[in-house]
Amino acid sequence: MQVSVNINGVEHSRDIEPRTLLVHFIRDDLQMRGTHWGCDTSNCGACTVWVDGAPVKSCTMLAVQAEGAEVTTVEGLVKDGALDPIQEGFTECHGLQCGYCTPGMMMTGRWLVDQNPNITREEIREGISGNICRCTGYKNILDAIEYARDHANSEVSA
Amino acid sequence: MQTPAPVEYAKATSIADAISRLEALGEDSRPVAGGYSLIPMMKLRLARPETVVDLNGIAELRGIRVEGNELVVGAMTTHADVLSSAILFEHYPIFREAEHVIADPIVRMRGTIGGSMCQADPASDLSAVGSALRGNAVITGSSGSRTVPLREFHDGPYETVVQTGEILTELRYPIRPGAGSAYEKVERRAGDWGVCTSGVFVVVSGGVITDCGIGMAAVNADHYCAPEAEALLMGKAPTEENLAAAAAAAANEANPIADQRGPADYKRHLASELTLRALRRAVAASQGA
Numbered sequence: 513m514q515v516s517v518n519i520n521g522v523e524h525s526r527d528i529e530p531r532t533l534l535v536h537f538i539r540d541d542l543q544m545r546g547t548h549w550g551c552d553t554s555n556c557g558a559c560t561v562w563v564d565g566a567p568v569k570s571c572t573m574l575a576v577q578a579e580g581a582e583v584t585t586v587e588g589l590v591k592d593g594a595l596d597p598i599q600e601g602f603t604e605c606h607g608l609q610c611g612y613c614t615p616g617m618m619m620t621g622r623w624l625v626d627q628n629p630n631i632t633r634e635e636i637r638e639g640i641s642g643n644i645c646r647c648t649g650y651k652n653i654l655d656a657i658e659y660a661r662d663h664a665n666s667e668v669s670a
Numbered sequence: 671m672q673t674p675a676p677v678e679y680a681k682a683t684s685i686a687d688a689i690s691r692l693e694a695l696g697e698d699s700r701p702v703a704g705g706y707s708l709i710p711m712m713k714l715r716l717a718r719p720e721t722v723v724d725l726n727g728i729a730e731l732r733g734i735r736v737e738g739n740e741l742v743v744g745a746m747t748t749h750a751d752v753l754s755s756a757i758l759f760e761h762y763p764i765f766r767e768a769e770h771v772i773a774d775p776i777v778r779m780r781g782t783i784g785g786s787m788c789q790a791d792p793a794s795d796l797s798a799v800g801s802a803l804r805g806n807a808v809i810t811g812s813s814g815s816r817t818v819p820l821r822e823f824h825d826g827p828y829e830t831v832v833q834t835g836e837i838l839t840e841l842r843y844p845i846r847p848g849a850g851s852a853y854e855k856v857e858r859r860a861g862d863w864g865v866c867t868s869g870v871f872v873v874v875s876g877g878v879i880t881d882c883g884i885g886m887a888a889v890n891a892d893h894y895c896a897p898e899a900e901a902l903l904m905g906k907a908p909t910e911e912n913l914a915a916a917a918a919a920a921a922n923e924a925n926p927i928a929d930q931r932g933p934a935d936y937k938r939h940l941a942s943e944l945t946l947r948a949l950r951r952a953v954a955a956s957q958g959a
Contacts, residue, residue, distance in 0.1 A: 530679035552672045567776045576679045642774025
């Protein structure tokens with residue numbers, strides 16, 4: 513089945529099986545490995561991307577359902593070579609250890625900050641409850657998202 | 671790696687289009703809403719539809735409105751929209767309380783109330799809410815729509831009365847002036863299915879309970895409700911003693927089984943305790959209304 517999806521501003525067309533999950537379309541068909549593939553059960557959030565500006569666990573959506581949609585992956589956060597504030601935050605605050613959950617954490621974190629520029633630490637804690645980290649205990653991740661909240665000066669188009 | 675079996679895909683453009691496709695394709699087709707229930711079932715090969723008909727493009731299935739003395743929620747309304755709805759919260763805070771403990775914020779962005787109802791998981795929070803409120807389901811097929819009480823909507827675990835060629839289009843809940851409502855859930859971790867849940871509404875008028883509903887999920891209560899416990903409360907003063915008696919009766923209407931979420935007697939204890947807590951809060955809200 514022919515599918516065309518705009519990912520990070522670039523149109524991608526492929527002939528795929530309708531059963532192809534969005535995460536595999538991104539990682540395998542398009543060879544974009546920034547989006548991680550974790551639990552496969554929509555629990556861990558490592559595969560979180562934005563579809564038309566809203567976060568989606570891409571292991572639980574068919575790629576054909578994204579036909580005509582605008583998808584943003586972690587690769588789309590960089591603008592003109594400059595890191596997004598959420599990426600700066602994870603760098604400055606050491607918001608990762610193994611890095612497996614990081615792409616999903618950043619997509620969720622940036623979305624949370626966009627939704628509510630005054631989001632509290634407690635609201636962030638709840639906001640990332642669908643993204644699981646097995647290394648850090650979350651403190652530095654919360655610090656990183658708060659950094660993005662406090663430095664959200666560059667623009668990201670959803 | 672979990673991948674669905676080979677499947678065909680069609681995107682419906684309207685309710686009529688969805689119905690005609692599902693009717694033509696027959697029982698090996700399934701409508702897909704948010705996908706957070708059906709797609710995992712397909713990945714586990716517990717569901718193997720030959721075709722999925724995508725309802726996500728049908729705008730007329732989304733939205734929350736008041737119509738007469740009913741709250742009407744379109745089947746494709748997302749959990750996030752139910753959670754944040756001022757209209758639903760005004761009449762029934764139980765919706766916000768239940769949605770707040772369903773899955774996680776990302777899943778709630780795409781998962782829908784109709785999809786959740788049709789998945790008919792025994793631990794479905796919204797099924798308990800729907801039964802507590804004695805809501806109705808509007809099911810639409812090629813010959814028109816029919817309305818089914820939510821207390822008759824389920825045919826057992828993962829089974830509903832929605833037939834091939836039909837889709838659930840609306841959920842309707844009667845507005846009850848002065849009602850208080852509350853939802854209680856014990857879960858192993860944030861966003862999990864409940865070990866046990868209880869949701870209630872109560873109307874207190876003239877010092878006695880004039881209307882009430884009790885719903886429970888995850889404890890195998892028939893149609894997620896506790897009618898004998900409700901009968902005990904009708905016409906009674908909302909004293910702690912009366913509420914406790916009803917909560918104990920509700921626990922007797924539960925038939926929990928032991929599983930990885932806990933032993934049966936623990937779940938039955940929760941059914942009583944959570945129903946009591948929900949009743950207390952709903953009574954207080956109704957008396958304050």
